[in-house]
Amino acid sequence: MPGELIDSEAIFAPLAEFRRVGLAVSGGPDSLALLLLAAEFAGRHGAHDRFVVYSVDHGLRPEAAGEVAYVTAAAGKLGLTARALRWDGPKPATGIQQAARAARYGLIADAMAADGTEVLVTAHHLADQAETVLMRLAHGSGIEGLRGMDYLAEIGGLIVVRPLLGVDPADLANLVAASDLAPARDPGNFDTDYERVRWRQMLPQLAALGLDARRLSRFADRMRDADQALAGMAAAVVTPLDPVTGSGSVARAMLIKLPRAVAIRVVANLLDRVGGGQKPHDLAPVEALTDRLRMEPALKRTSLHGCLISSDGVTITVAREAGRQAARQSRVRSDSSVTRN
Template sequence: MPGELIDSEAIFAPLAAFRRVGLAVSGGPDSLGLMLLAAEFAGRHAVHDRFIVYSVDHGLRPEAAGEVAYVTEAAGKLGFAARALRWEGPKPTTGVQQAARRARYGLIADAMLADGAEILVTAHHLADQAETVLMRLAHGSGLEGLRGMDYFADVAGLVVVRPLLDIDPADLARLVAGSAFRPAHDPSNLDTDYERVRWRQLLPQLSALGLDSRRLSRFAERMRDADQALAQLAAATATSLDPATGTRKIARAVLARLPRAVATRVVAGLLDDVGGRQKPHDLQPVEALTDRLRMEPALKRTSLHGCLVSSDGVTIVVVREAGRKAARNSRVRTEPPVTRN
C-alpha cells in the first residue's frame, strides 16, 4: 500500500482548498507513484472526481504514444478522468528539452482551463531538487536560484505544486514496483548530452562524500530563508519610478549604506523592473555593477540586462536600453527541465 512508504494524506491534504487538481503523469516511476498516492487519498475520502490526469506525447519518440495511452488506461483503472495530449508541429533541433517543457505546460494549461482544474501537481522529488541546486550553483546563481524549486510556482501562468520535493525517488520506485502498473523509461534520462543527466550521474559520488540529496535539499531550504530575508530588506529600500518613461532612480548614498547582498538585490530588482523582467541571469555581472555604483564617484552609462545604468555621484538612474522590447509579465521562477517524472 502507498501509505506504508509515503503518507498520501501529507501530500494531498494541504491542497484541500482547490476544487479540482491536475496530475502530470508521464508514465515514469515518479509520476506513476504520484498517481498511486492520489488514488489512495481519493479512495479514502471518496474524491476521485477532484483529480484529472494529464499525459503528454511530445512526438519525439515513437514509444511515447503508447506510454500516454497506458497512462490514461491506468488512470481509468484507478478511478480518474484523464486527457491524452500531443505536441504537434515541427520540433527544434536544439534546446529540445526546454522547448518540450514549454509545450508540455502550454498544452496542460489549455486543457486545465477547459476542465476547470486550478493547480497542476507534479512528481518532482528530492533528487530533482538536488540536481537543480547543483546546476544553479554551477551556473553562478545567487540565493534566488540556490533556493531550488519551490513547493508552489507560477510556470507561464500555470500554478504548479510540487508536494514530493522531500520524497526519495527510491520510495516512489518501490511503491510502483509493488503495484499492478509498470513504469515507462525515457532513454533521454540517460543521455549525457543533457546537463541534468550528467549531474544525476554524479550524485552517487557526491553522496559518498557526504553531499547527498537530503543535504542539498536542506541547503536549498536555508537559501530560501535567506532569499526571503534579502527580498524583504530590498523591498524596504526607497527607489523612485517615473511612470511615463519607466525610469527608476535610487540615491547612491542609500545604496552605499546597504550590506552588499542587499544592495545587489536592489540593483537586480531595478534591472528587472526597467528591463522587462527577463529570464534570470548569472549574478556575477550584477554584483560587479553594484560594486561600481557603490564605490565609484560617478559612472558613465553602462549596459546590462536590457538597461542603461548611470550615476552622477548623487543619483543612480536606470533606463531601458533603446531597441529592447520589455516583456512585462511577472517573473516566472523557472527550473532546468526535468523529464523523468
C-alpha cells in the first residue's frame, strides 16, 4: 500500500480547501507514484471525484501517445477521471524543454478551467529541488533563485503545488515497483544535451563529498527564509510607478542607508516593475548597478533589462526604454478611451 512508504494524508490533506484537484501525470515513476498516492487517499475518503488526472503528449516522441493512453487507462482503473492532452503545431528548433513546459502548463490550464479544477499537483521531488538549486547557482542566481522551487507557486495563471519536494525519488520508485504499474522511460531524462540531466548525473558525485540532495534542499529552505526577510525589508521602500510612463524612482539617500543586500533587492524590484517582469538569471549586473548608484554622486544614463536608469544625486529614476514606454502609453490611452465610451 502507498501509505506504508509515503503518507498520502500528509500529501493531500493540506489541500482540503480545494474542491477539485488536478494531477500532472506523465507516466514516469515519479508521477505514477503521485497517481497511486492520490488514489489511496481518494479511496480512504471516498473522494475519487475530487481528482482529475492530466497527461500531455508533447508530440516529440512517437511513444508518447501510448504513454498518455496508458496513464489515462491506469487512472480509470484506480477510479480517477483523466484527460489526454496533445501539443500540436510546429516545435521550436532550440529551447525545446522550456517551450514544452510552457505548452504543457497552457494545455493543462485550459483543461482545468473547463473541468473546474482549482489547483495542479506535480510530482517534483527532492532530487528535482537539488538539481534546480545547482542550476541556479551555476547561473549566478542570488538568494531569490537559490530558494529553489516553492511548495506553492503560480505558473501561467495556475496554482501549482509540489507536495513531494521533500521525498526521495527512490521511495517514489519503490512505491511504483510495489504496484502493478509499469513506468515509462523518457530518453530525454538521460540526454546530456540538457543541462538538468548533466546536473542529475553529477548528484551522486556531490553526495559522495557530503553535498547530497537533502542537504541542498535544506540549503534551499534557509535561502527561502532569507529571501522572505529581504523581500519584507525591500517592500518598505516601494514607491508607486507613474501611471502614464510607468517610470519609478527611489531616493538615493535611502538606497545608501540600506544594507547592501536590501538595496540590491530594491533596485531589482524597481527594474522588474518598470521593465515589465524581465527578471535576469544573473544577478551580477543588478549588483554592479546598485553599487554605482550608491557610490557615484550622479549617473547620467545607463540601461539594464529594458530600463533606462539615471540619478541626479538626489533621486534615482528608472524608466522604460523608448519602445516599451511608447507601447505602455498606447495601452493607457486605449484603456482611457474604452472607459470614456
